[in-house]
Amino acid sequence: MSDQPETAGRLSSSDGANVIELNQYRQSTDAVPVMFHRRELDAILRIYGRMVGEGEWKDYAIDQLRDRAVFSVFKRSGEMPLYRIEKNPKLAAKQGAFSVTNTHGMILKRGHDLQQVLKVFDKVLKLID
Incomplete structure (x- = not known):
């Protein structure tokens, strides 16, 4: 001593x-990187599976960064992502932790509940004559 x-x-x-x-x-x-919880990832993968079945999406990537988690969706693996589903806990008290962003960086939907945010991918049925 x-x-x-x-x-x-x-x-x-x-x-x-x-x-x-x-x-x-x-x-x-x-701090540990931000990650999607099991139920959040399940909801995202359910939408992903549906869109792959329709032939619209082909590939995905998950990034776990220090300040946010990002699920990116691709039409082809070599391109820019079509959509990014982000979880940013810093925005949870303000605008909502979850957001969906398109290729150009425009936020399509943002909110506190992931299920509501993912409704941006629901298609409206149209009547065909």
Whole structure:
């Protein structure tokens, strides 16, 4: 031990190096990336499966970033995504954590409930004469 006093979780050693307590280190590390929960992902994949069955969508990608989770939908895997379904918890208290964005970056629908936001993909049936 050194003869120097302990300071707020940091210990000083005789060679000048600082020793940090484990619980402080765990609190200071970066937060876990934002992820879709099982039920959220189930609702998204249900829409995805329907659209693949109709031949409109072909591929998808899931990104889990530090501040948001993104489910991207593609017509072909080498192109820009047709739609991005995003979960951004920072916007949960304001506009809603979930949003659907098109290729051009325009937000098609935003809200607090994922089921309501995903209704943007529901098609309106038309009467054919």
